[in-house]
Amino acid sequence: MSANEExxxxxxxxxxxxxxxxxxxxxxxxxxxPKNKTIFSSLVKQAATVEATVHIAYLLASLKDRxxxxxxxxxxxxxxxxxxxxxxxxxxxxxxxxxxxxxxxxQPTAVERLDVIHIEDxxxxxxxxxxxxHNVLSKLSPLxxxxxxxxxxxxxxxxxxxxxxxxELADSAVTIINAKKNDKHELSKYLQKINLFNVKSFGIxxxx
Amino acid sequence: MYFLKKNILNIIIxxxxxxxxxxxxxxxxxxxxxTYEEYYTLETALEPNSIADLNILLNDTINxxxxxxxxxxLNGQTNSNLLQLNITTESGISYDSIQSQVHDILExxxxxxxxxxxxxxxxTSNEALQIIIVMLGLxxxxxxxxxxxxxxxxxxxxxxxxxxxxERTLGTF
Numbered sequence: 001m002s003a004n005e006e007x008x009x010x011x012x013x014x015x016x017x018x019x020x021x022x023x024x025x026x027x028x029x030x031x032x033x034p035k036n037k038t039i040f041s042s043l044v045k046q047a048a049t050v051e052a053t054v055h056i057a058y059l060l061a062s063l064k065d066r067x068x069x070x071x072x073x074x075x076x077x078x079x080x081x082x083x084x085x086x087x088x089x090x091x092x093x094x095x096x097x098x099x100x101x102x103x104x105x106x107q108p109t110a111v112e113r114l115d116v117i118h119i120e121d122x123x124x125x126x127x128x129x130x131x132x133x134h135n136v137l138s139k140l141s142p143l144x145x146x147x148x149x150x151x152x153x154x155x156x157x158x159x160x161x162x163x164x165x166x167x168e169l170a171d172s173a174v175t176i177i178n179a180k181k182n183d184k185h186e187l188s189k190y191l192q193k194i195n196l197f198n199v200k201s202f203g204i205x206x207x208x
Numbered sequence: 209m210y211f212l213k214k215n216i217l218n219i220i221i222x223x224x225x226x227x228x229x230x231x232x233x234x235x236x237x238x239x240x241x242x243t244y245e246e247y248y249t250l251e252t253a254l255e256p257n258s259i260a261d262l263n264i265l266l267n268d269t270i271n272x273x274x275x276x277x278x279x280x281x282l283n284g285q286t287n288s289n290l291l292q293l294n295i296t297t298e299s300g301i302s303y304d305s306i307q308s309q310v311h312d313i314l315e316x317x318x319x320x321x322x323x324x325x326x327x328x329x330x331x332t333s334n335e336a337l338q339i340i341i342v343m344l345g346l347x348x349x350x351x352x353x354x355x356x357x358x359x360x361x362x363x364x365x366x367x368x369x370x371x372x373x374x375e376r377t378l379g380t381f
Binding site for chain 1: 361362363364366368369372373375376377378379380381
């Protein structure tokens with residue numbers, strides 16, 4: 001089995017077909033707004049968030065777009081790596097501690113044109129402090145010049161008290177919900193919060 | 209309108225379920241009254257005024273026990289020794305006690321029963337109460353269905369996402 005075939009086998013073909021239209025919609029939007037950074041988040045289905053983000057990123061990379069995944073959920077490191085196999089260590093804040101440029105934290109993956117940055121697994125308070133300390137937004141924005149798409153994997157919304165820290169990094173959002181068990185009031189509250197941060201919602205992905 | 213469109217089926221199912229439950233409950237509702245039709249042969253034939261006299265006696269004694277029903281009534285033809293006794297009971301009236309009283313009256317009036325020819329029993333169901341129970345079941349079912357629908361915060365369909373969140377569905381996986 002060649003390296004390419006090995007990578008392809010990791011991705012679910014049915015899921016790629018399902019997410020193809022979403023990937024094309026994001027591609028079109030980001031072509032019109034090249035500075036877009038898209039956050040993928042979920043209230044209860046974090047594994048599905050990673051699954052959707054990585055598959056959409058893979059689809060776009062297959063279409064010859066350059067994609068950067070910024071994994072801001074330290075707990076999802078292993079799941080993200082199970083797909084893209086960058087062999088990288090979480091190094092976002094470690095890099096920013098010694099460098100002005102976030103680009104130095106970028107790691108190539110086994111998928112061509114798909115790169116990744118992983119955040120370290122820290123507590124909520126530590127993350128908020130470090131975000132403020134290093135002004136991640138100002139360091140992330142220049143990367144839009146080098147990538148067609150920047151996808152941010154946000155941690156599970158329920159787990160975070162101050163989700164604005166993540167939302168302020170993004171310009172657009174894709175929200176993943178549990179198709180069977182969810183709460184319309186909670187979802188509505190979260191979508192209002194997204195609007196509050198001037199983040200454009202692409203829409204909802206339902207995970208069965 | 210969307211609320212009704214989304215939940216009407218569940219509300220109807222809930223309403224019908226409670227309706228069925230109420231129908232089951234109706235099987236355990238006692239009848240409003242029971243009529244016992246008994247036929248006796250007498251030792252002597254009935255005289256022209258015997259039945260009228262006996263019924264007057266019954267009205268003065270046994271039939272005073274209920275305002276709603278005619279508890280005991282005797283029928284028979286003059287010169288015949290066949291006597292028909294109808295006893296109607298409702299809640300609180302004992303058939304055995306009424307029958308015994310009628311037999312005592314017949315005995316006191318000089319009639320001797322030689323044989324109990326036949327006995328038939330008819331129940332009159334409590335229709336008004338049964339209808340009320342079914343209606344109540346349907347109303348409670350509807351209310352329960354509406355309460356369940358109001359408390360259901362789940363978003364199940366793409367249509368729900370459009371209506372409640374004003375968002376488009378990108379896909380389901």
